[in-house]
Amino acid sequence: MxxxxxxxxxxxxxxxxxxxxxxxxxxxxxxxxxxxxxxxxxxxxxxxxxxxxxxxxxxxxxxxxxxxxxxxxxxxxxxxxxxxxxxxxxxxxxxxxxxxxxxxNVRWNFESAKRIPPLKPGPLTAEEQRKGEFQMMQQDVDRIQEFRKCIECFLCQDTCHVLRDAQDTDKFFGPRQMIRLANLEMHPKDSADRIPMIKKEAGVGMCNITKCCTEVCPEHIRITDNGIIPLKERVVDRYYDPVTMLLNALRPGNTKLR
Amino acid sequence: MAAATQQLAWGRFTLRRDAWWLQPLLVILGLGGFGLYSTYRVFENAHYVAGLYQSPLGSPDLRGYVPWLQAFVPFTISPALLILPFPLLFRLTCYYYRKAYYRSFFTMPPACAVRGASSHAYPGERGIFLLQNLHRFFLYLAILILVILWYDTALAFGLETGHLVVGLGGFLFLGNVILLSGYTFGCHSLRHLVGGKLDCYSCDEGSKARYKVWQRVSWLNTNHMGWAWASLFSIWAVDLFVRFLDIGLIRDVRLL
Missing domain, CATH: 3.10.20.30 (Beta-grasp domain)
Known part of the structure; x- marks a missing residue:
């Protein structure tokens, strides 16, 4: 009524x-x-x-x-x-x-975004060279498509307690930029290595998974489960898991370890 | 028209007027209650077995493998004391439980857009909290224990008696291992390991197969919180059942 x-x-x-x-x-x-x-x-x-x-x-x-x-x-x-x-x-x-x-003034969000290396396309496959364009299969598009729904309202940045209460903007880029990083890192055509940056400069370790960013997101992006945690696990592969670290050492040049 | 101004300081604790405190309170009651109960059971050191039923709080019994350990402590070591640290570490480093305890016990933050009680800011994964990065290793141990709990469930249905036993206990055990499996196989670290770490799901046959496994783990992972709580309460229920059965407070209902 x-x-x-x-x-x-x-x-x-x-x-x-x-x-x-x-x-x-x-x-x-x-x-x-x-x-x-x-x-x-x-x-x-x-x-x-x-x-x-x-x-x-x-x-x-x-x-x-x-x-x-x-x-x-x-x-x-x-x-x-x-x-x-x-x-x-x-x-x-x-x-x-x-x-x-x-x-x-939400300028800081754009300043931190500028510090993230953009997409760096890898070499074309033989098939792509013949067609003269990149090809992406649907299953590869699906996962990163979620991140591209972001409308940059910065509600996630506002509710993140690391930025909100502690104002630790020098230690953590915040959930919005984690989603930007996840979108680039999980892109099948990208060849840049952002893992050291994600750990150090972007400060993924500052997120303690309290999921407020996911809770307030008006686009219902599962920021923590699909973006931040997968990035944390990639950092673990590189810096904390002795098994994957050993495999990495044995396969030099292969930063995107499978 | 504008009414008289209200002198409310912006920047105070929170402007929220809903029951934001309810969820952290329930988590404190749930996790705190289970913590107190399991601590009591660790030191009670009795009633872990009742007939065919072996309580998940005391299974497997590792005491025979480390008999020398008893010499170092002034109390009698229980099977629960030796086994519980492993699932405890799995849950303490779990990405869902991190949300639960950081919000409820550390109030970092207690709820969204609510300032925490601590004057200290969250320092990041440092010191003992670096262990949170080793969640996958506790997952491996949790899978091993899960295999044993499935075996215990087979025992509850009479695996070693030579004939099928169908009782209330068997169904409780079955429900518990199903919930524990849903929790364990929906783990964020497992999701990463089976396929989340790949950037291309269509590049070769191996990645296509891993994509399918990743989808299934992702399905379980969507409600990781639900599996976490349901499996916690099912462990609690099964242990209470075994304990009460052994004490003689209740009797098993047998269909076969």
Missing amino acids: AQRGNVTMRLWRGTAAGGQFVDYQVAREEGMVVLDAVHAVQAQQANDLSVRWNCKAGKCGSCSAEVNGYPRLMCMTRLDLFDPGEPITVAPLKTFPLVKDLVT
């Missing part, structure tokens, strides 16, 4: 220098999402409210915020998810430097 009446939107207003939550009353309409209510506040009561958004369809990853303390896309969070009598709190992503109101 449609819920009538007003909803109290408790929005964070302020800058890095300071601020507070401010309550706004918004007329509730059927099917309304949090971003609709925030837009209503911006249009009718607070023209100077800063909020980042683009597609309003859960695909651009711009309107990430913390709704009632939980990292969500505002455009994909319906108001009827919450108790109608309770105010809905909307706060900016806590992990990143605040610019103003609900807008944060």
Whole structure:
């Protein structure tokens, strides 16, 4: 049943220098999402409210915020998810430097992405040379396709406690970049070796598998199970498992050991 | 219109208002309860066998292989004390249980977007926690123990009696080893070893075959948490059954 009446939107207003939550009353309409209510506040009561958004369809990853303390896309969070009598709190992503109101500076994510070596295609097979193009079979596409669903909303980076609470951005690239690395490392046509980087610079050992990144991902990418843990196991192959280390030593040049 | 401002400090413990504390609390109760019970059973040193049934907490009995060990401790060594460290290490280094204990016991973090109680940040896999990288070796031991538990299940159905025995205990044992197998063969490390480490699943016949095995392990792995809890409780249930049977508190229901 449609819920009538007003909803109290408790929005964070302020800058890095300071601020507070401010309550706004918004007329509730059927099917309304949090971003609709925030837009209503911006249009009718607070023209100077800063909020980042683009597609309003859960695909651009711009309107990430913390709704009632939980990292969500505002455009994909319906108001009827919450108790109608309770105010809905909307706060900016806590992990990143605040610019103003609900807008944060997520530049660091792009800076760390730049440090990841891009795809380095290996030599073409005889068949590929004849056709003049790469060929990938469906079973090889399937696994990495999941990682390519990422919309870079950075909710996973926001909820990762290593980045959020400890601000250890110098030790860990975060779940988003782990997915980028997994996408490249598991690519059948890639010939670059990123395992030393994954262990050291990207800091995969800083993840303690608490799976909050997977929990908040709006694209339902199984970040931990399909991305981070497989990368950890590849690091184990190279640095901790004496059996695979010995096999590696006996087969020099074969970094992608089978 | 804007109402009076609320002076809430941004950056406090959490802004979540749902029951985020429930899951860590249940994990503490579940793992803590099993930990206390199994510790008691390790030092109780009795009631591991009842008729055809050998409790998984005391199987296999390794005491005969290390008789010299008794000289080093002031208490009587039980079969559980010798065998339990291996499945314990398998579960302690398990990727699911890491989530469970880091959230519940270390509060790093207790729930998503909730600040932990500790003032120390997670330092990464260092010191004793480097053992977490050796999960695959504990997996190998867990598979060995699993083979023995399947043998114990065959014994529960009368393997050594010469005729089929069908009792409640047999079904409990069977359920337990099935759940343990689902947990063990859905292991993240196994998933990596059977095929996850490959980059190309179509390059040759070997990788095509490994892809199929990887798919099956992946299917089990999808609900690794469910298998982990179900198998933990089934071990608990089977051991309680054997213990109560041996004490004489209950009687086995025999169909054959």
